[in-house]
Amino acid sequence: MNASLLWLIPCLPLVGAVVIGLGNRKLSRIVSGSLASGMVGLSALLSFGALAKVIGNHETLTQTAYTWMKVGPLDVDVGFSVDPLAAVMICVVTGVGFLIHVYAIGYMDEDKDADSCWRFFAYLNLFIFSMLLLVMGDNFLLMFVGWEGVGLCSYLLIGFWFENADFAAAGKKAFITNRVGDFSFVLGLFWLFWALGDQATLNFAELQGVLAANPALVGGVGGFAVTGICLLMFGGATGKSAQIPLFVWLPDAMAGPTPVSALIHAATMVTSGIYMICRLNFMFSMSPVAMGVVATIGALTALLAASIAVTQNDIKKVLAYSTISQLGYMFLGVGVGAYAAGFFHVLTHAFFKALLFLGAGAIIHALHHEQDMRHMGGLRKHMKGTYWCFVMAYLAIIGFPGFSGFFSKDEILWLTFATPPEQIAVFGSGFPLPTILWVIGVLTAVLTAFYMSRLMFMTFAGEFRGHHAPHAAPKVMLWPLVVLAVLSVGAGLLNLPHWIHVEAIQGKLHHFLDPVFSGANVRFDGADSSLEIPVMVGTLLLIAASVGWAYHLYVRAPGKAAAIADKVPRLHQGSQNKWYVDELYEAAIIGPILKVSEAVLHRVVDVRIIDGLVNGVARLVRGVGTLYGSLIHTGQVQAYALAIAIGTAVMVLAYTVGA
Amino acid sequence: MDQIGLHIPLGLSAALFVIGMIGVLTRKNALIVLMSVELMLNGVNLAFVSFARQSQSVDGHIFAIFVMAVAAAEAAVGLALVILLFRNRTTVELDDLNSLKG
Numbered sequence: 200m201n202a203s204l205l206w207l208i209p210c211l212p213l214v215g216a217v218v219i220g221l222g223n224r225k226l227s228r229i230v231s232g233s234l235a236s237g238m239v240g241l242s243a244l245l246s247f248g249a250l251a252k253v254i255g256n257h258e259t260l261t262q263t264a265y266t267w268m269k270v271g272p273l274d275v276d277v278g279f280s281v282d283p284l285a286a287v288m289i290c291v292v293t294g295v296g297f298l299i300h301v302y303a304i305g306y307m308d309e310d311k312d313a314d315s316c317w318r319f320f321a322y323l324n325l326f327i328f329s330m331l332l333l334v335m336g337d338n339f340l341l342m343f344v345g346w347e348g349v350g351l352c353s354y355l356l357i358g359f360w361f362e363n364a365d366f367a368a369a370g371k372k373a374f375i376t377n378r379v380g381d382f383s384f385v386l387g388l389f390w391l392f393w394a395l396g397d398q399a400t401l402n403f404a405e406l407q408g409v410l411a412a413n414p415a416l417v418g419g420v421g422g423f424a425v426t427g428i429c430l431l432m433f434g435g436a437t438g439k440s441a442q443i444p445l446f447v448w449l450p451d452a453m454a455g456p457t458p459v460s461a462l463i464h465a466a467t468m469v470t471s472g473i474y475m476i477c478r479l480n481f482m483f484s485m486s487p488v489a490m491g492v493v494a495t496i497g498a499l500t501a502l503l504a505a506s507i508a509v510t511q512n513d514i515k516k517v518l519a520y521s522t523i524s525q526l527g528y529m530f531l532g533v534g535v536g537a538y539a540a541g542f543f544h545v546l547t548h549a550f551f552k553a554l555l556f557l558g559a560g561a562i563i564h565a566l567h568h569e570q571d572m573r574h575m576g577g578l579r580k581h582m583k584g585t586y587w588c589f590v591m592a593y594l595a596i597i598g599f600p601g602f603s604g605f606f607s608k609d610e611i612l613w614l615t616f617a618t619p620p621e622q623i624a625v626f627g628s629g630f631p632l633p634t635i636l637w638v639i640g641v642l643t644a645v646l647t648a649f650y651m652s653r654l655m656f657m658t659f660a661g662e663f664r665g666h667h668a669p670h671a672a673p674k675v676m677l678w679p680l681v682v683l684a685v686l687s688v689g690a691g692l693l694n695l696p697h698w699i700h701v702e703a704i705q706g707k708l709h710h711f712l713d714p715v716f717s718g719a720n721v722r723f724d725g726a727d728s729s730l731e732i733p734v735m736v737g738t739l740l741l742i743a744a745s746v747g748w749a750y751h752l753y754v755r756a757p758g759k760a761a762a763i764a765d766k767v768p769r770l771h772q773g774s775q776n777k778w779y780v781d782e783l784y785e786a787a788i789i790g791p792i793l794k795v796s797e798a799v800l801h802r803v804v805d806v807r808i809i810d811g812l813v814n815g816v817a818r819l820v821r822g823v824g825t826l827y828g829s830l831i832h833t834g835q836v837q838a839y840a841l842a843i844a845i846g847t848a849v850m851v852l853a854y855t856v857g858a
Numbered sequence: 859m860d861q862i863g864l865h866i867p868l869g870l871s872a873a874l875f876v877i878g879m880i881g882v883l884t885r886k887n888a889l890i891v892l893m894s895v896e897l898m899l900n901g902v903n904l905a906f907v908s909f910a911r912q913s914q915s916v917d918g919h920i921f922a923i924f925v926m927a928v929a930a931a932e933a934a935v936g937l938a939l940v941i942l943l944f945r946n947r948t949t950v951e952l953d954d955l956n957s958l959k960g
Contacts, residue, residue, distance in 0.1 A: 834956030837891075841883050 200248030205262040205279040208249070208289060209331035211242045216324035219317050228316040232304035235320035239300050239327050243293035250286040254711065260286075261337065273399055280337035280404070284477055284542065284715045287708070288334045291549045295466045296327050298679035302557055303458035305676035306564055319359060319456065326352035330467050334474065338401040339388055342475070346384070346439065349468045350377045356463060357455040369451035376448040380438015387431030391417070394424045407481045407718055420485045429482060429489035433496075436472025441523050442500045442530060447781055449523055453515040457560030460515060465522050465556050466549040473529045473545055480538050481718035491625025491632060494534025494615070498639040501527025503778070505646035509653070510764075510774040513570045514559050517654050521596070522552055524643060528611055531640060535633065536622055536721030537614035539694075539709045544611055546708070547603035547690045551595035554683035558589040561672040561680070562658065566665055572654065577663035582671055586659055588680040593655050595687040597648040597742060603690035609735055610696060612640050616734060619725035633725060641738050648742040652749035660754050698731060867908035874901030888943065888950040892936045899929045 215238030219231045226234070249260055263278040281289065300323060307316050329348025336342040351374075358370025391406075392399050394417050398409050410417065417425040436442065441449035452464045463469070476483055476493065483489055501524045508520035525548050532541030563570055565582060579586045595604035616637040621628035663669070672680075694708035695701070752760040764771040773779070831842070874897055881894025903922040910918025944950050 834958040835953070836955065836958065837883055837952055844879060844883065 200245060200252050202252075202260040202262050204245060205249065205260060205281060205335065206264050208242050208245045208293070209279075209328050209335060211238045211245075212324040212327040212331070214238060216321045216328060219321040219324065223317050224314060226317045228307055228313065229304065231317040231320040232300070232307070235324045236297060236300040236304065238324060239293055239297045242327065242331070243290070243297045246286075246289040246293045249281050250290050253281060253283055253286040257714075259283075267340070272397055273401070275338055275340050275401055277341060278337040278402075279335040281335060282715055283711050284474075285334050287542070287546065287712075288474060289331060291546060292327065292330050292334060292467050295549050295553050295683070296330075296462060298682055299458050299462040299466075299553065299557065302461075302560070302676050302679040303456070305673045306456065306458050306560055308673075315359075319356070322352050322355045322359070323459070323462070326356070326463060326468070330471070333471055337403060339403070340401050342478075343384070343388070346435075346471065347381065349463070349471065350374065350381070350439070353377075353452065353463050353468055356459040357452045359455055359459070363454075366454035369448075369454040373448040373452050376445050377438045380435045380445050383431050383438070384435025387428045387435065390424065390431065391428045394418075394428070403478060410481060410485070411718065414485065417482075417485070421487055422485070425482065426486040426488045429479075429486045430492060432475065432479065433472075433489065433493050436475055436530075437496065438472075440469050440472030440526050440530070442472070442496050442527065443503065446500060446504065446523050447784060450516055450519045450777070453513075453519050457515070457556060457563060460519070461553045461556030461560065464519070465552040469522065469526055470529065470545045470549065473526070473533055473541055476530075476533045477538050477542050477715070480533075480716050483533075484536060484719035484721055487622060487624040490534050490536060491623035492534075494531050494623050494636055495625060495632070497527045497530025497532075497534050498636045498643075499527070500524070501531065501643040502639050502646070503527075505643045505650065507774055507777050508650040509646060510771060512572050514562065514572050514575070514654065514658065515556075515570055517572075517650060518552070518555055518559055521555075521647065521650065524647060525552065525596070528608065528640065528643070531615060531636060532611040534623065535615050535618040535636070536719065537611060537618075537723070538716045538719065538721075539712045540607065540610040540614050542712065543694050543708055544607040546693070547595065547607040547687070550683055550690050551592040551604055551687040554588060554592040554680060554687050555596065557676070557680055557683065558585050558592065561585045561676055562669075564676070565669040565672060567667045569665055569667070572657040574665040575658045575663070576661045576665070577659070578669060579659040581663070581669040584677045585672055585680065588677075588684040589655070589659070591684040591687050593651055597651050597746065598644060598739070600739065601688075601691065603687055606691035606694060606696060608644060609738070610694070612637060612644070612738065613731050613734065614723050615640055616730075617723040617726040617728070619722065622721060622725075641741065644738060645741050645745045648745040649749050652746045653753055656749065656753035661757075864908060864912050867904055871901045871904035871908065874898070874904060876901075886951050886953055888940050888952055888955075891952065892933065892940065895936075896929060896933065899925055 212235075215235050219226060219234055222231070252258075252260060259280060259282040261278065261280045263276045265277055267275045267277045269275075300320070303319070303323065307319055312319070326349060329345045329352055331345070333342050333345025333349060336345060354370045354374040357373050358367045361367045361370070388401075392401070395406075395409065396416070398413070398416065400406055400409060414420060414422075417428065419425075438445045449464060449469065453460055455464070483493070504520045504523035504527060508517050508524065511517045511520060525544070529541045529544045529548070532538075532544060534541075561582065562575065562578060562585065565578075565585075566575065569575070591602070595602040598605040598608045615633055618633040620630060620632055623632055624630075626632060692704070692707075695705045697705050699705055752763070776782075831838075878894045878897030878899075878901060881897065882891050885891055885894060903925050906918040906922045906925070908918075910916065910922075940950055943955070947954070949955075
């Protein structure tokens with residue numbers, strides 16, 4: 200593929216969105232869905248072409264569409280740049296996006312959606328466009344346009360069934376939470392721009408050059424400015440990628456149709472925070488404190504979300520918390536400096552989590568929008584195809600040896616273990632932070648295996664406990680599952696670990712991404728490499744025990760889980776109620792803001808000051824008019840004549856005196 | 859012909875004008891106000907002819923004749939207005955006529 204065609208990759212879905220949007224109600228589900236899928240499919244073909252070119256020529260494809268703005272030393276282009284990182288990412292976005300578009304044609308067949316399907320596919324295409332802009336943009340500004348665009352589409356699609364007030368509120372929550380993060384991101388951008396002074400540039404490649412040539416601009420390695428900038432930008436990532444403290448929107452975002460959950464809230468948009476840090480690896484690596492914060496937040500989020508997922512009964516809620524947890528893993532990876540490993544997990548997670556969501560969607564579809572796992576069970580017999588695909592994704596996410604998730608998760612865990620403490624020196628270099636983070640990571644892996652097994656057993660094993668007889672998924676929904684299942688199983692081959700000792704096939708992705716991460720100064724020599732295999736085997740044993748325990752609780756001895764829950768009611772209810780984070784935010788932030796808004800901003804600022812000013816001006820004019828009316832505008836013709844006489848006398852006098 | 863100073867007819871003219879103006883501004887009867895306007899116009903006429911004679915030009919005389927013609931027309935229209943006013947309002951007192959007030 201020629202680099203001059205790069206602009207087509209994002210623009211094809213945009214064309215799709217515009218055409219479907221203009222065609223609106225006149226387009227049926229099949230027509231709008233096929234058009235949307237076709238556009239993304241073409242985009243995917245071009246993306247694979249771009250990837251092939253990048254692999255073949257070891258070069259970065261760039262194209263500058265036009266100069267966006269030129270202000271003083273600042274020169275911002277609408278330019279696209281596809282380096283190895285972006286090339287892989289656009290293939291994931293368009294590839295998985297295409298499969299999910301096709302799946303959605305089957306999923307959106309409810310009568311009540313017949314008139315709004317066009318809206319769904321137009322938004323979905325618009326999302327792909329924004330996401331590609333985010334990934335391919337060669338500067339911060341274009342990336343930010345995509346960043347905001349995906350946020351908008353996420354909001355529109357979460358609230359797709361806006362007749363339901365709860366769903367509309369979920370959309371609003373996602374949007375507002377993301378605004379908080381975006382504000383932080385923009386502040387970071389301003390700071391960076393300000394720190395660079397007359398060398399200011401928003402282009403990633405130029406920025407890397409500027410920082411490499413003159414690190415003192417941002418305070419040097421470990422400098423205050425670079426730490427602040429990185430932390431503010433990470434603040435943006437916590438919003439978009441649902442990390443502590445801004446993760447609360449993602450579980451609610453499950454209000455959207457399931458294909459949306461799969462595409463936006465699992466596979467692509469939520470990974471944009473990790474993508475951003477990978478893109479800025481040269482800058483993040485300059486600040487050990489920022490790296491440490493990223494890794495710590497990631498690990499804590501992974502554990503917190505996994506501990507909530509353990510007790511949820513809504514199948515999509517379990518998957519949502521699982522997504523947050525896996526995103527935490529990715530942040531842990533990029534936080535310790537294992538950018539390629541973190542990004543590898545983005546890749547494998549995109550496959551298996553999209554598959555899990557699409558499988559859950561097939562179940563929900565088959566059960567007429569039943570999402571409570573307590574009303575499922577025994578679906579193995581009714582939905583064979585879905586079941587087998589789901590099993591593949593399940594094995595991938597718990598890290599079953601040989602499946603994709605095993606390789607990516609294991610690499611993150613090992614590299615965390617092997618990180619020298621000074622690389623993520625948030626509490627000082629003597630503090631064994633990597634070891635603590637590794638323990639949290641292993642704990643999370645164990646919890647992950649438990650809640651995913653619980654989900655599997657409650658959904659597919661035993662007898663059917665629902666109300667409506669399930670029906671198998673239509674073919675158009677099934678074959679995207681099959682493709683994703685193959686990818687979930689096989690994606691590990693892209694990046695086989697070095698301990699298999701086959702030079703030709705190991706660490707392919709790693710080598711491919713090397714040029715992108717070469718600017719980052721990271722190393723992993725904090726642990727004896729002979730420990731790697733024992734550590735991995737130990738983790739696997741724990742995971743196996745966890746799966747066995749789940750099997751015992753939910754298949755062999757049903758009822759025992761409830762008995763255990765009764766023994767530790769506080770713990771169980773805390774987890775089931777999401778550790779009351781929503782309530783905490785309500786009491787600590789939302790409530791006070793509403794109160795201040797009502798008491799000060801509304802009653803004083805709005806009513807008194809702003810309205811008072813406007814009304815005051817009006818009252819002043821009226822007062823002057825009334826005065827004029829009663830004193831001068833009397834209706835007495837002789838008073839007017841007197842005014843004319845006096846006026847004339849004054850003018851004559853002035854003239855004669857002046858002369 | 860014996861010359862008299864310009865100040866004497868001009869003083870008379872100013873006196874006529876001011877007397878007329880005071881009439882316009884203070885008298886309440888519309889008819890009297892119209893008569894006062896005539897007085898003002900004649901004060902102006904006197905000034906015109908005085909200057910015309912002083913400068914040995916006929917322009918001022920012609921202007922005075924124009925003013926008289928306009929004054930005659932104004933008197934005719936003004937009287938008609940006063941009559942109509944009286945028919946409609948049964949008064950010609952200016953104090954009672956304040957419908958111009960918004």
